[in-house]
Structure formats: C-alpha cells, structure tokens
Amino acid sequence: MLDKVTKLLLVEDDEDDYILTCDYLQQLDSHTFNVEWISSPEQAIEKLSKNEHDICLLDYRLGASNGLSVLKKAIANGFSGPIIMLTGQSNDELDSAALDAGAVDYLIKTEMSSSRFARAIRYALARKDVEGERVERLKAEAENRSKDRFLAHLSHELRTPLSSILGYTELLLQSDFSHQAENELGVIYRNGKHLLSLLNDVLDLSKIAADKLELTLSEVNLDSMLADVYTLMRVSVLDKGLTLRFESQEPLPLVAKLDATRVRQILINLINNAVKFTDKGEIVVKAWTQWVDDTEMLFFSIKDSGMGIAPEKQELIFKPFEQIADVESRSVGGAGLGLAICAELLNRMHGRIDLHSEIGKGSTFTISVYPGDISEVERQTLNFTSAPQLQSKSAPCKVQGRVLVVDDLRDLRMLVGHMISTCGARVDYAEHGQQALEKVRIAEAYKAPYDIIFIDIHMPIMGGKEATIELRKMGYKGPIIALTAATMKGIHEELAALGFNDVIPKPVDSSALYQCLQDYLIAPECAPQAKNIASDKVLTVKKQRFLLVEDDHDAAQITQLLLESLGVETVIASSCAQCLQILNHDQQFNKVLLDMHLPDGRGVDLGQQINDRYPELRLVIVSGAEPDPKQIKDLNIDRVLLKPINLSLLETLISS
Known part of the structure; x- marks a missing residue:
C-alpha cells in the first residue's frame, strides 16, 4: 500500500535554507512530503487561508516582516493544520511568543539535522490526526443530534394527525352511528394503528442505530x-x-x-x-x-x-x-x-x-x-394450545369494587386494567409506589377506599416492596397483590412477610388474574346496594375541568370531545398568549395539558411561566415525541402523554 503524501508548505525567504530543509525532509522515512515553497508573507497568508496543506514550516524572519503576523493571520483565516516556527537562533521570548500565537512547536534551524526535527514533524502530524478524528467525532455527534431532532419532529408531526384519526374513529365506534358503518370504521381504526406501529418501528430502529435501545431482562x-x-x-x-x-x-x-x-x-x-x-x-x-x-x-x-x-x-x-x-x-x-x-x-x-x-x-x-x-x-413439555386454557382466558369472572393498578410500564398497566374492568370492577392507576400512596390517602379521605391493589415490585421513585410496607403502616388492610417477573424459590415467603397477600407472575396470565379477583372481591349479586350508591356519590362529587393548550385544531377538537365524553369540561387555548390570558381570569382547572410546540413559543417555556404565576396548577405535557428529561426536570410536571391520545390514556389521566 502506498504511503499517504503529506502536503507541506514551507514559508522561507532564503533559497539555501529551502534546499537544506527539503533535503532533511527527504531523509524522514515516516512520511512522503509534497513540498510547496513560498517566500513572501502575503503569498503565505493567501495559501494558508485556503487550508489545503497538512503542515506548515514558517520562518520567523521574512525580509522586513516577521512570521508571527503570518501565523496569527493564517489561524484567524481558518488554517487548521499544525505550524512549526523556524528561526536562526535560540530565543526563549520568541519561543513563548510563537507558541502563544498558535504554533505547535519552535525549532532552531541548526537542529534540523538532528532527531528533534523528525520528532517535531511526527508529533505535529500525529496531533493533527488526533484533532481531525476529534472534529469528525464531533461532526458525527452533531449529525446524530440533528437526526434525533428530526425524528422527534417527525414523530410529533405524525402523531398529532394520528390522534385525530384514531380518536374520532374511536368515538364513532362507540356511538349510535357505528352499526351503520362498523366495518368501514374498523378498517380506518386498524390502518391508523398500523401507521402508528410503523412509526414506532422507525423510532426503534433509530434507537438501535444510536445504541440507545436498552434491554430489560x-x-x-x-x-x-x-x-x-x-x-x-x-x-x-x-x-x-x-x-x-x-x-x-x-x-x-x-x-x-x-x-x-x-x-x-x-x-x-x-x-x-x-x-x-x-x-x-x-x-x-x-x-x-x-x-x-x-x-x-x-x-x-x-x-x-x-x-x-x-x-x-x-x-x-x-x-x-x-x-x-x-x-x-x-x-x-x-x-x-x-x-x-x-x-x-x-x-x-x-x-x-x-x-x-x-x-x-x-x-x-x-x-x-x-x-x-x-x-x-x-x-x-408445554401445551400452548389447550382448549380449556383458552376458554378460561376468554371467560372473565364478574366482580365489583375499586381496584388500583400500579406499574411503571404503561402498556402493562393498561392491559391489566382492561382485564379487570371487563370483570366489572372500577380501575384506577398509578405509575409508581409514591403515587400509589397518595391515591390511597385521597381515596381514604373520600371514604371510597380501594378494595384491592395490584402493584409491580420494581419501579422507579418507589418500588412495590417499599410501597407495601408504607401502605401497611398507614393502616391499609385490603389485599395487596404483587406483580413480578421474579419467580425464584422463596419469593412468596419474602413478599408475604412484607405484607403482600398474593403473587401473580409476569407476563400476567389472565386466568390467574381472574382467579385472584374472584378470591378477593365480591360478586355483584352479593354486594350490599347501599355501598354501591355511596361509592358512586363519592366518586362524582366534583366535575373536573381541564385547560388544553394545542395549536392543531383537529387534535384539539378530538381531545376535547374525548375528555367531555368522560365528563371533563375542557377549555381550549391555541397559543401561549391565549393560555396565559385565560389563566389571568380563571385558574379553576384540575390540570393544564400543554403541547410542546406552539406557534408563539415552546410548551416547556409556557409551563415555566405557569409554574411561576400559578404554582398550584398541575401540568401535563402532551407531545408527539418523547421530551428531553432535562427540559422538563425543573417543571412541576404531573405526567407526560405521548400522542396519539385515546380514551384509555385520558381515563388514566382523569383518575390520577
């Protein structure tokens, strides 16, 4: 393989020194040099400003001029390669001045026949290569950040219209019109979900490419x-x-x-x-x-x-x-x-x-x-297709009561909650142990305690074990069921000692869940009617009001319709200014839902202003892309909802 030719610019006004320098350069085995000789300072500045050379040897004395001015102008004009200053005699003051001006080394011409000259050239070029790699790495990182920003923007732009498509379809499927066009609405809904899955695939692939996808074993x-x-x-x-x-x-x-x-x-x-x-x-x-x-x-x-x-x-x-x-x-x-x-x-x-x-x-x-x-x-030997097992999964029991499901994984929360709600129980959700404690306190205060709690063991902020200990200290006497992937020997005994009543292994098997509900909750025919009436009164004490800040008209309308179908009065603001104007006269909102991208500002900045003026208001970020945790860290954010918004997402928001 041929050695790479190193382009060297020699700025020297003495022809004898030029010939000697070329001779010394030819003796260096480590590099092959293509030497270009310039004798005037003006030409040197012009050549160096083009940044076409790998290294420059610059004489300190250039007729009436000195090399320091050439050095400074060349660097100011964008030359990025190493410059080694040459001089006829040793001078510590000149040495310091050259290095301060940006030279990488300072050589006396009498040293050019020694090993120091070869070493200076090698080190200068090695530093250039390292710096080049650093610049390329920074460029690659900048490109990755740019790609991440593009994907975040693309995610937002696609998820916002998908919110309207899926939301309106979901409303129509539940309306009186559904029997007239149920098949057609089903096609729209399935294809909308398909588009969402494709978007998720693109984001998954980008995480893999950026080495940001983590496995949870x-x-x-x-x-x-x-x-x-x-x-x-x-x-x-x-x-x-x-x-x-x-x-x-x-x-x-x-x-x-x-x-x-x-x-x-x-x-x-x-x-x-x-x-x-x-x-x-x-x-x-x-x-x-x-x-x-x-x-x-x-x-x-x-x-x-x-x-x-x-x-x-x-x-x-x-x-x-x-x-x-x-x-x-x-x-x-x-x-x-x-x-x-x-x-x-x-x-x-x-x-x-x-x-x-x-x-x-x-x-x-x-x-x-x-x-x-x-x-x-x-x-x-496993028997996956046994008919009795499938039958038990598709025939849930009928029970009654209030259930709290606690898990940091939204999909699992919603899956377990959906299975429980099909049995007739009312489901509430929490994302971690600390939130669960607060919900239990509120429920007790309103005389509508939870009849059973299903809680994951491993969660951020507070895990299920710590939360259960605290719940028992608070006096909660209802059954607490552990949701855990840990099924090793002794786990049941350990959890029972902490206050758990039972364990359901993950992935959650529906038949085990239904059996658990039958064991701990009462059937509707056995429930005293008064309790049901009293519970309903407690849960409908006060109608909730939300302020929705969303500039996309269709997305705002469907979110408002979905919320109002769940009994939440919803006021819409389409900009930061309109939001602040509304809050200036009316702060009676349970939550403020903030889109991240608004025509006159960012949702994060608006959230900061709301925090400063109305610290009692609870904020929810509604975004088409995962927001940067650093951006929202200092805000009083209740939670983050990722578009498209649907009924089940809003149900969890209302109950939290």
Whole structure:
C-alpha cells in the first residue's frame, strides 16, 4: 500500500535554507512530503487561508516582516493544520511568543539535522490526526443530534394527525352511528394503528442505530408468554382462514431470563409476516433448547406454507427498508423494518435469526436467544394450545369494587386494567409506589377506599416492596397483590412477610388474574346496594375541568370531545398568549395539558411561566415525541402523554 503524501508548505525567504530543509525532509522515512515553497508573507497568508496543506514550516524572519503576523493571520483565516516556527537562533521570548500565537512547536534551524526535527514533524502530524478524528467525532455527534431532532419532529408531526384519526374513529365506534358503518370504521381504526406501529418501528430502529435501545431482562414464565402470543395472533390467523399451531416436542425450562417485551415483539412480527405471505395452510411455531458451543440457547422456529422467498432476496430482507414483496405491486404493505429490527434485537440478546425458504413451498425463520443459566431450572413439555386454557382466558369472572393498578410500564398497566374492568370492577392507576400512596390517602379521605391493589415490585421513585410496607403502616388492610417477573424459590415467603397477600407472575396470565379477583372481591349479586350508591356519590362529587393548550385544531377538537365524553369540561387555548390570558381570569382547572410546540413559543417555556404565576396548577405535557428529561426536570410536571391520545390514556389521566 502506498504511503499517504503529506502536503507541506514551507514559508522561507532564503533559497539555501529551502534546499537544506527539503533535503532533511527527504531523509524522514515516516512520511512522503509534497513540498510547496513560498517566500513572501502575503503569498503565505493567501495559501494558508485556503487550508489545503497538512503542515506548515514558517520562518520567523521574512525580509522586513516577521512570521508571527503570518501565523496569527493564517489561524484567524481558518488554517487548521499544525505550524512549526523556524528561526536562526535560540530565543526563549520568541519561543513563548510563537507558541502563544498558535504554533505547535519552535525549532532552531541548526537542529534540523538532528532527531528533534523528525520528532517535531511526527508529533505535529500525529496531533493533527488526533484533532481531525476529534472534529469528525464531533461532526458525527452533531449529525446524530440533528437526526434525533428530526425524528422527534417527525414523530410529533405524525402523531398529532394520528390522534385525530384514531380518536374520532374511536368515538364513532362507540356511538349510535357505528352499526351503520362498523366495518368501514374498523378498517380506518386498524390502518391508523398500523401507521402508528410503523412509526414506532422507525423510532426503534433509530434507537438501535444510536445504541440507545436498552434491554430489560427478567425471569419470564415461558408457558405464559407463549400462551399470550398464541392468544393474540390466533384471531388474525383465523381471519385469513389459516391454522396456527404451537409445538414443543421436548421439555422446556419453565422460566428463562429474557426481555419478555422484545421477545414477544420478535415472535409477533415473524408470525405476522407469515400470515401476510400465506394464503392457505398453516403456521407452526416450535420451541426447543440446543447447545451452541458451551452455551444452552433457546430456539423458536416459525414455519409457514406461503409463497416463499427467492434466494437472491433472502439476505436483503434483513436490511432496513427492504421488502419481500415487489414494491411496485404493493401486494404486501409495510416499511420493511420489522426483520431488520428483529435481527438487531436478537444480536443484542446474544442470538441470531436464520431463514430457510423455497419458492412456492413456504419459509421457516429460526431465532435463538440466550435464556440465562437454565441448567438447574425445572422443565416440562408445554401445551400452548389447550382448549380449556383458552376458554378460561376468554371467560372473565364478574366482580365489583375499586381496584388500583400500579406499574411503571404503561402498556402493562393498561392491559391489566382492561382485564379487570371487563370483570366489572372500577380501575384506577398509578405509575409508581409514591403515587400509589397518595391515591390511597385521597381515596381514604373520600371514604371510597380501594378494595384491592395490584402493584409491580420494581419501579422507579418507589418500588412495590417499599410501597407495601408504607401502605401497611398507614393502616391499609385490603389485599395487596404483587406483580413480578421474579419467580425464584422463596419469593412468596419474602413478599408475604412484607405484607403482600398474593403473587401473580409476569407476563400476567389472565386466568390467574381472574382467579385472584374472584378470591378477593365480591360478586355483584352479593354486594350490599347501599355501598354501591355511596361509592358512586363519592366518586362524582366534583366535575373536573381541564385547560388544553394545542395549536392543531383537529387534535384539539378530538381531545376535547374525548375528555367531555368522560365528563371533563375542557377549555381550549391555541397559543401561549391565549393560555396565559385565560389563566389571568380563571385558574379553576384540575390540570393544564400543554403541547410542546406552539406557534408563539415552546410548551416547556409556557409551563415555566405557569409554574411561576400559578404554582398550584398541575401540568401535563402532551407531545408527539418523547421530551428531553432535562427540559422538563425543573417543571412541576404531573405526567407526560405521548400522542396519539385515546380514551384509555385520558381515563388514566382523569383518575390520577
């Protein structure tokens, strides 16, 4: 490989010194130099200002001028390379002056035949390379920040109209008009959800590229997780007239250490793809363990009887934005991100994804993940598709009472809350233990205590264990149920000693949840009527009022309609100025909902002004992108809602 040629500018008005310097440079084995000789200060400044040279040797004496003025002007005009000052005699004062002006070194011409000259050249060029790498790194970081800002803006711009699409559709589906166009509304709602999932895929991929995607490992019940996936995917498979089978031909560990959310995401993505490209036949999901080198890995395969994938496309589909189907025909939708995300996630789980496919015969995707040390874990053959299990999941019990669900993961909160509400109980939510304590205090003060509390063990601010200890100190006597992925030996005894009544393992199995509700809550026919009436009176004491600050007219209107359908009086402001004008005359609002991007300012700045003027008002950020935690850290923010806004999100907001 040829050495890189170093472009050197020699500014020297003595021809003999020029010849000697070139001779010394040729003796340096470490670099090959392309020397350009300039003798006048004016030419030197002109050349250096173009910043085309890797290094400059600059004589201190240039006729009537001195090199210091050339040095200062060159640096001021943008020369970024190293400059070494040359002089005929040693002078500490000149040495200091040259270094202060920006030179990287100072050499006496008599030293040019020594090793010091070679060392000075090498060090100067090495520093230039290091500085160049630093500048490139800073540029890359700036580009990443710019990309993050763009994605945040894109997220906001897409989520705002999606709020209107999904919100209005949700309202219409619940209205008297739904029976006239239920199928059409369903199509709109499903496609809106599909757009939202594509947006989430893009954001996931950007997090992976920026190395910002974190895995959350926990002890996962495999049977429960796979049963959840089966139940979720069974409907879409049946809708297309296909058959879905889950198989395990060997005993599997009952528990594995995984990121359950991400493994579920991968399995659902692969099964969805199988459904897309299969018109008849079946989809079979198999699970097994296998030793790879010295590690026992957990494997899943997803086999379909679909169209198959051409050999030349089998490598492409794992790259972002590549699709299996012909883009022009658009026979299958999607952004081509799912498989790329699966491959990246599996790589972070010390696993991989493989594909075997034949045109017309179908495809088999095989994935592997590291399940932690499962050598001592109990194993059994799992039966994911048993009819009794599915029947118990789809037939919830009927109970009555007030339930508090506490979990920092919104999706899990809403899932558990939805399952409980289908049984007839009234559900309230909290994001962490501290918020749960406050809700319990308020409920007790209004004589409407919670009949049961479901609480996650590991949460920020305050975990479930600490919260339960405090709840028992406060005098709460109702049942407290732990939601935990930790199922190791002795966990039940430990939690019971802290004040828990029962444990439901994660992922939450609906049959276990329903059984728990039956054990601790009373059925409607057994409930005294007076208690129900009194409870209703307490819960409808005061109608809530919200101030919504949103400049997008459609988004503001649908949010107002959704809130008012839940009994919340809603006032709309479309700008910072209008918001402050309203608050100047009326501060009787339970919450102020702030959009992050307003025509006359930022929601963060408006929030600061509201905090300063009306500190008693509770603020909620409503944003199309995750706000920077640093921006809202000092604000009195109640919570952050990510668009699109829907009824379930607003229900949790009202109850908090």
